[in-house]
Amino acid sequence: MPLIAFASPKGGVGKTTVAAHVAALLARRGHKVIAIDLDPQNALRLHLGVPLRDEHCFLSRLGARPAWRDALVEAEAGVRVLPHGPVDPGRTLELSQLLMTEPQLLAEPVREMLAVPDLIVVLDSPPGPNAGLAALTPWLDLMVILLLCDAGSAAIIPQVANSRFLGRGTLATRSADRAVVVLNQVEEEEPLSDAVFEMARAALGTRLIGAICRDSHLAEALADKRMLLQGEPGAGEDLQLLAEAIIKRLKLPPPAGRDGGFSALFEWGRI
Ligand SMILES: Nc1ncnc2c1ncn2[C@@H]1O[C@H](COP(=O)(O)OP(=O)(O)OP(=O)(O)O)[C@@H](O)[C@H]1O
Ligand SMILES: [Mg+2]
Known part of the structure; x- marks a missing residue:
C-alpha cells in the first residue's frame, strides 16, 4: 500500500501540520494509517495529540533495530505514530551518517509496513535533503512538496517543475510524476501571494494538487491539542480537499466495507 512523504527544500512551510492532518483524514476515511516522524524535532506526535511526556521513539533508536510494532503510539482519529524520539543535537549528525551507510x-x-494490506504510510520529513527521506525515496508513491506563496518558494518552483529537485538523470525523470506540490499559507488578494500562485499554476500544471489558505485556526487548534478535521471553512476545508486530491492521485479505493466518506471513526485492531 502507498508510501506518501511530506517534504520541502524549505523549513517552516507546514510539512508537519499538513502531514498530520492528511494522515488523520485518511484514517477517518477508514484507512489504516501509520505516520512516521523522520525529523529530530520530534513534533509530529504533538500535532496528532500524543502527550509531550510520551516516550515512544523509533528513528532516534534505529541503531538498536527497534521493533516498529512496539514503538507505535495510538493517536488522533486512529492514526498510529512512530515518533522520532529525542536526539541531542550532537547525535543528529551521527544518526544521519548511520542512515546514509545503512539505509x-x-x-x-x-517495506514490512507496506506489505500490510490496506495500510498507508505517511512520512513527515525534515526540511531539505536528508538521509531518512533518501533511504525511502525508491519506495515512495507520492512526494508532496510543500511551498509557501513567498519569494523564496517562487525561486524554487522552476527546479521542482523540471524535477531537478529530485536529482539528475533517468531516476529523476522517472520519479517526476510522483512529486506534486501544495502551496500553503496562500493569502487572498495579496499581490505577492497571487503572483506566486499563478506562477506555480503555470509551471506545474496538474502537479499543483492543493492550496491551503493562511488560517490562524490551525495554530490555535494545535495549542488546544485539536485538529481541523470537520472540513471547517478555511484551512480545514482546504486540507480535506487535499486529502481527496491525494486519494484521487493514488487511485486509493475506499477501505473494504466502507463508502469512502470522512464521517466515521474506524477501529483497525492489530496489524
Ligand atoms: N495554513 C496555515 N495558516 C497559518 N499557519 C500555518 C499554516 N500552516 C502552518 N502554519 C503554522 O506554521 C508553523 C510551521 O508549521 P509546521 O511546523 O507544520 O512547518 P514545518 O514545515 O513542518 O516546519 P519544520 O521545517 O521546522 O519541520 C506552525 O506554527 C503552524 O501552525
Ligand atoms: Mg516539521
Whole structure:
C-alpha cells in the first residue's frame, strides 16, 4: 500500500501540520494509517495529540533495530505514530551518517509496513535533503512538496517543475510524476501571494494538487491539542480537499466495507 512523504527544500512551510492532518483524514476515511516522524524535532506526535511526556521513539533508536510494532503510539482519529524520539543535537549528525551507510535500517521496517494490506504510510520529513527521506525515496508513491506563496518558494518552483529537485538523470525523470506540490499559507488578494500562485499554476500544471489558505485556526487548534478535521471553512476545508486530491492521485479505493466518506471513526485492531 502507498508510501506518501511530506517534504520541502524549505523549513517552516507546514510539512508537519499538513502531514498530520492528511494522515488523520485518511484514517477517518477508514484507512489504516501509520505516520512516521523522520525529523529530530520530534513534533509530529504533538500535532496528532500524543502527550509531550510520551516516550515512544523509533528513528532516534534505529541503531538498536527497534521493533516498529512496539514503538507505535495510538493517536488522533486512529492514526498510529512512530515518533522520532529525542536526539541531542550532537547525535543528529551521527544518526544521519548511520542512515546514509545503512539505509536498510529504515527501509526494511518500512517495506514490512507496506506489505500490510490496506495500510498507508505517511512520512513527515525534515526540511531539505536528508538521509531518512533518501533511504525511502525508491519506495515512495507520492512526494508532496510543500511551498509557501513567498519569494523564496517562487525561486524554487522552476527546479521542482523540471524535477531537478529530485536529482539528475533517468531516476529523476522517472520519479517526476510522483512529486506534486501544495502551496500553503496562500493569502487572498495579496499581490505577492497571487503572483506566486499563478506562477506555480503555470509551471506545474496538474502537479499543483492543493492550496491551503493562511488560517490562524490551525495554530490555535494545535495549542488546544485539536485538529481541523470537520472540513471547517478555511484551512480545514482546504486540507480535506487535499486529502481527496491525494486519494484521487493514488487511485486509493475506499477501505473494504466502507463508502469512502470522512464521517466515521474506524477501529483497525492489530496489524
Ligand atoms: N495554513 C496555515 N495558516 C497559518 N499557519 C500555518 C499554516 N500552516 C502552518 N502554519 C503554522 O506554521 C508553523 C510551521 O508549521 P509546521 O511546523 O507544520 O512547518 P514545518 O514545515 O513542518 O516546519 P519544520 O521545517 O521546522 O519541520 C506552525 O506554527 C503552524 O501552525
Ligand atoms: Mg516539521
